[in-house]
Amino acid sequence: METVAIFGVGLIGGSFALALRKAGFTGRIIGVSSEPSVRAALDRNIIDEALPTRAAAAQADLLYLSQPIHKIAECLGELDAWVQPGALITDAGSTKKLIVQTASQKITRAGFLGGHPMAGRERRGVEAAEADLFQGRPYLLTPRSPADLDHPAARDFLDWIPRIGSFPIILDADTHDKTVALTSHLPQLASSALAALLEERLELPTRVYGPALVDSTRLALSSFDIWGDIFDTNRDAIGLALESYIAKLEEFRTALGGTLDKPPGAPSLRRGFDAGSRFAARLRDVT
Amino acid sequence: METVAIFGVGLIGGSFALALRKAGFTGRIIGVSSEPSVRAALDRNIIDEALPTRAAAAQADLLYLSQPIHKIAECLGELDAWVQPGALITDAGSTKKLIVQTASQKITRAGFLGGHPMAGRERRGVEAAEADLFQGRPYLLTPRSPADLDHPAARDFLDWIPRIGSFPIILDADTHDKTVALTSHLPQLASSALAALLEERLELPTRVYGPALVDSTRLALSSFDIWGDIFDTNRDAIGLALESYIAKLEEFRTALGGTLDKPPGAPSLRRGFDAGSRFAARLRDVT
Numbered sequence: 061m062e063t064v065a066i067f068g069v070g071l072i073g074g075s076f077a078l079a080l081r082k083a084g085f086t087g088r089i090i091g092v093s094s095e096p097s098v099r100a101a102l103d104r105n106i107i108d109e110a111l112p113t114r115a116a117a118a119q120a121d122l123l124y125l126s127q128p129i130h131k132i133a134e135c136l137g138e139l140d141a142w143v144q145p146g147a148l149i150t151d152a153g154s155t156k157k158l159i160v161q162t163a164s165q166k167i168t169r170a171g172f173l174g175g176h177p178m179a180g181r182e183r184r185g186v187e188a189a190e191a192d193l194f195q196g197r198p199y200l201l202t203p204r205s206p207a208d209l210d211h212p213a214a215r216d217f218l219d220w221i222p223r224i225g226s227f228p229i230i231l232d233a234d235t236h237d238k239t240v241a242l243t244s245h246l247p248q249l250a251s252s253a254l255a256a257l258l259e260e261r262l263e264l265p266t267r268v269y270g271p272a273l274v275d276s277t278r279l280a281l282s283s284f285d286i287w288g289d290i291f292d293t294n295r296d297a298i299g300l301a302l303e304s305y306i307a308k309l310e311e312f313r314t315a316l317g318g319t320l321d322k323p324p325g326a327p328s329l330r331r332g333f334d335a336g337s338r339f340a341a342r343l344r345d346v347t
Numbered sequence: 348m349e350t351v352a353i354f355g356v357g358l359i360g361g362s363f364a365l366a367l368r369k370a371g372f373t374g375r376i377i378g379v380s381s382e383p384s385v386r387a388a389l390d391r392n393i394i395d396e397a398l399p400t401r402a403a404a405a406q407a408d409l410l411y412l413s414q415p416i417h418k419i420a421e422c423l424g425e426l427d428a429w430v431q432p433g434a435l436i437t438d439a440g441s442t443k444k445l446i447v448q449t450a451s452q453k454i455t456r457a458g459f460l461g462g463h464p465m466a467g468r469e470r471r472g473v474e475a476a477e478a479d480l481f482q483g484r485p486y487l488l489t490p491r492s493p494a495d496l497d498h499p500a501a502r503d504f505l506d507w508i509p510r511i512g513s514f515p516i517i518l519d520a521d522t523h524d525k526t527v528a529l530t531s532h533l534p535q536l537a538s539s540a541l542a543a544l545l546e547e548r549l550e551l552p553t554r555v556y557g558p559a560l561v562d563s564t565r566l567a568l569s570s571f572d573i574w575g576d577i578f579d580t581n582r583d584a585i586g587l588a589l590e591s592y593i594a595k596l597e598e599f600r601t602a603l604g605g606t607l608d609k610p611p612g613a614p615s616l617r618r619g620f621d622a623g624s625r626f627a628a629r630l631r632d633v634t
Binding site: 227258266267272275276279281284299313333 | 485529533537539542546558567574592616625626631
């Protein structure tokens with residue numbers, strides 16, 4: 061791997077470039093992005109040069125697509141004509157079914173491997189990029205078949221994942237999208253809905269809150285400009301996740317109306333609450 | 348204020364003692380608590396001595412009740428016989444209606460002022476107590492009438508609130524309970540329900556999650572031993588808050604099924620999401 065082209069030099073693309081450098085990558089890093097992002101990335105020495113799509117695609121042996129999801133799908137439609145045979149195209153999109161399907165239709169001349177580094181910050185853009193963003197975080201990979209992982213350029217890319225502090229998890233695109241609907245998209249909507257309700261209900265400025273509310277609304281700070289594409293490309297799984305969450309809240313509401321401590325077997329708020337505590341503790345055990 | 352008796356030397360009671368000391372309180376601090384709490388509090392010099400209820404009540408000019416809510420109500424029933432006329436009884440319970448009503452019935456010989464410092468940590472017990480727990484946090488006070496604030500011992504107590512880094516907010520018990528149902532109890536249940544759902548749905552250990560899930564399940568770590576009394580004494584307001592939250596999530600789910608960007612006036616996921624972002628940002632502006 062000698063030349064990496066990053067398409068969309070924002071938080072993730074910029075952090076990937078910084079992480080590669082920190083891990084000892086000495087090749088060239090090309091940025092393909094908007095004028096302000098390119099300027100900021102050049103200023104911070106995150107990329108070596110900026111090129112248009114065609115020139116970057118023709119020179120890179122790793123093409124790293126880190127734009128919003130629909131932009132990635134659009135870009136996949138353009139790259140096949142220019143990409144070097146033997147190169148790998150990968151992406152960092154937060155949903156995988158649409159992207160993997162699009163790649164299967166559009167990419168014929170190079171390798172493709174769908175990816176999703178589960179890392180992020182509230183702040184967006186290349187200004188927020190940092191070399192340690194992927195440290196300790198999973199790097200999800202969604203090969204269509206084992207052959208995707210065996211492509212020589214894919215093996216080169218996979219070698220860099222532990223070097224940037226991340227660990228790979230292999231799963232298919234459908235399982236990916238259903239799982240992150242529960243572990244990422246639902247928490248986002250739960251926080252946004254809570255904050256949207258309070259926007260209606262509370263007279264601000266209020267100071268009648270504790271640290272819990274600050275924590276609970278942190279995700280709600282995120283921008284719909286990022287999340288719109290995620291919701292749009294994972295509607296079914298997110299719809300089911302929301303339905304289950306609403307059912308669980310209804311269960312809590314019903315239990316709240318009765319005796320809180322019920323005999324074993326009856327639904328009780330204590331049991332639901334304790335199940336949540338157990339999950340939260342186990343999550344931290346494996347972290 | 349020369350002698351303070353803390354009933355229930357746990358996270359809040361222990362922190363209040365430490366905060367008073369740090370703020371320059373040179374009087375005596377008595378602890379009334381379980382054997383292990385008392386031992387830990389003496390070991391850390393959080394209290395000067397441990398006494399049983401009756402002896403502590405007879406000597407203190409501030410009686411600080413920081414047990415679980417039902418225990419506070421029970422304790423109020425015992426104190427009136429022993430308390431010094433001229434002393435103030437205050438409490439740190441997270442709901443106020445039951446406690447304020449109980450105090451009105453039971454306390455005839457001393458002053459009473461309901462309180463609720465909005466501060467906390469996931470860790471419980473006197474071991475987790477810290478002098479800065481109240482720093483920058485609101486101290487809610489729920490007088491039954493302005494006279495509660497004018498009692499000489501209440502004025503003494505109120506002088507200490509800014510000294511421990513907190514700021515007072517005066518509101519009636521009913522408004523208190525309705526407001527914290529939205530800003531504290533609902534966020535807790537939203538986190539617990541999310542974690543309880545994932546406990547059912549995810550095969551653990553899973554590593555397919557990012558920092559968002561860790562944040563979203565932090566509150567779920569809390570213990571029902573603390574929260575049971577809160578839910579029990581604020582059922583109506585919490586029930587309504589849950590109902591509104593479920594309605595907001597249903598609104599999001601419906602919007603997710605259609606076009607995400609709708610013309611102005613139509614409900615859209617973008618508009619709901621953006622309302623949440625606005626609230627989260629405004630909350631941080633006033634912090």
